[in-house]
Amino acid sequence: MFSSSSMISFPGYDLDTVSPPQQIQSLAFVSSFLALILVYHIFARPSGFTSAKQVAWIVTTVASLIMTIASVPFVWDYFAGRGDVKRVRAFPELAVVANRFFQAYLLADLSIGAVHYRSQLNLFTGWFHHLFYLGIVEYAIRQKWAHVFCLAACMEFPTFVLGIATLFPKLRSNVFFAVSFFLTRILFHVVICIAYFLPNNRPLAPSAATAVSTLTSSSFSMTAVAAPIGSIAPAVLLTCVFPMHASWFLGCLKGFKKRAKLRREAEKASRSAVSIVSLDIFSASVTDANLAHKSTPVIEPATSAPLAKASSSPDTHFSLRRSIPHARYLKEHYMYCYMRYSHYSSRYAHYRVRFRGLGLRGPASVKEQFSKRLPSLRPTLQRLSSLESLSSLSTFSSLASPKFEMLEFKFGSVSPIAKKVRKTIMMSFPTREDVYRTLGLGRRSAVLSVAGVHTHRRSCPHTTGS
Incomplete structure (x- = not known):
């Protein structure tokens, strides 16, 4: 038995809760x-x-x-x-x-x-x-x-x-x-x-x-409560x-x-907005074309009259919108693909000419291009009072031709493509005689005609008079 002062506690229940006043x-x-x-x-x-x-x-x-x-x-x-x-x-x-x-x-x-x-x-x-x-x-x-x-x-x-x-x-x-x-x-x-x-x-x-x-x-046993x-x-x-x-x-x-x-x-509306605008522009252009076509006095067969009327009717424009969806998107996509195709085709043609078509270019064309560039030397030569200002013509005339110098150039491991390139380069350079002939520096002429400047040459050990 418990005394009156003893308390029985129940877990989970707060019996002493007191609310604020x-x-x-x-x-x-x-x-x-x-x-x-x-x-x-x-x-x-x-x-x-x-x-x-x-x-x-x-x-x-x-x-x-x-x-x-x-x-x-x-x-x-x-x-x-x-x-x-x-x-x-x-x-x-x-x-x-x-x-x-x-x-x-x-x-x-x-x-x-x-x-x-x-x-x-x-x-x-x-x-x-x-x-x-x-x-x-x-x-x-x-x-x-x-x-x-x-x-x-x-x-x-x-x-x-x-x-x-x-x-x-x-x-x-x-x-x-x-x-x-x-x-x-x-x-x-x-x-x-x-x-x-x-x-x-x-x-x-x-x-x-x-x-x-x-x-x-109160006094109760544990089992009683x-x-x-x-x-x-x-x-x-x-x-x-x-x-x-x-x-x-x-x-x-x-x-x-x-x-x-x-x-x-x-x-969905944002995707179709562009196509709708483009189709409206296209419909307006079709309407203007129809009006211009009607203003010209052209005799047409009787069977084509209903078709012409139907092409300018609003119903045709509405059906056109349904039959050609996303017109502007398709146009932009086509233009993009066309630009990329043009770019790569030009690049392909460039490299094809550079690597494949190099051997097809003959030496005559290179010589012609070189002869076309020689007149650019004319102003420089005209500023010279005489060729006597040069140290010696013998030094210039004793220069070896690039054609013969290329024979001494050797490739490590020569491939067929390298041989082709070497042959083309050797055939492209002009010889020494071609350079003299273009500049007018002939060995048997008494008067040198260089780019329109006429001078008398001195006697040189390597040149003889006529």
Whole structure:
């Protein structure tokens, strides 16, 4: 037997939970209500939120952020206890104040919305939703289940993400919102709903907690006191709220599908826009041609008259658009291929002439080209007063011909192509006599005629007079 001072503890049940005084709760509610109204008036106009939708999300974004932060200790206890809801501590000082703040947000949103953004307050998601949650939060506070509501307050995180995306569209991420919504308001909601349906996890009502406290303070044996069965009300409330979350998530998925469809239609329209413009230009040119054709007095057979009429009719233009899709795209693709073909064909012809056609060029053509370039030496030779300024003509006349010098040039490993190239080069260079003959420096002439300059040469040991 136990003495009257001994206490029987039931794991998972916090029988000594004491809510904050009513004055503190009232102060928290009023201060939160006024603070939210002040936040709205601070950020509504100067921040540049001009649309009614953005203005309506100011208070909701701030409230969802605060509720998400307030839920962190309770979520920590839940995961630290490996998913055991009985391990979540009550924290009445924090839980009750957070619940009062949420009530103040609900009333502030309805009050401000009725004045400033009435078009954004829907009957179901606005008035009914806020009034319904006012009753749920008040019921949780009176039943000392404020910690249960704070544990579920982590579901406000997707609301904060959506609010940030609405206020700052550049930060919008549909995928992040959808993932956070599924993890909190779908998956986590289902898990804790099932957990609170289990008899061992149901929280105690105030009447059951008072009875348990009376039993544990009296003298009873351990076997005489059975573990109490808590209330099923939290599980029922979570079940009633889940269809609304599921419908919102379904709408999110429909939004993804709709945006994907619009994206495909936009891409299709952008692809066909170019072809439509080109076809309009083509149709206009066809119409002008038909008008010009009609203005000329040409006698045509009777069988071709219906065809001429049909070619200028709007129906023909419409059928033409259907029969020639993507005309401009095909034209650009053809021009690109034609330019590449021209480029490579010119390169092929260049290398073919360079490597294959080199042997076909005879020495006569090279000599002709060389003789055509010799007149360019005329201005230089005209500036010379006489060939006597040269050191000696014997040095110039004793130069070996390039043709004979090439005979001394040897290739390492001579291939047929190299032999062909060597032969062509040897045949291309003019001989010494050809150079003399072109310049007019004949050995048996008494007068040298160089580029139009007539001079008398001196006697040289290597040249003889006539």
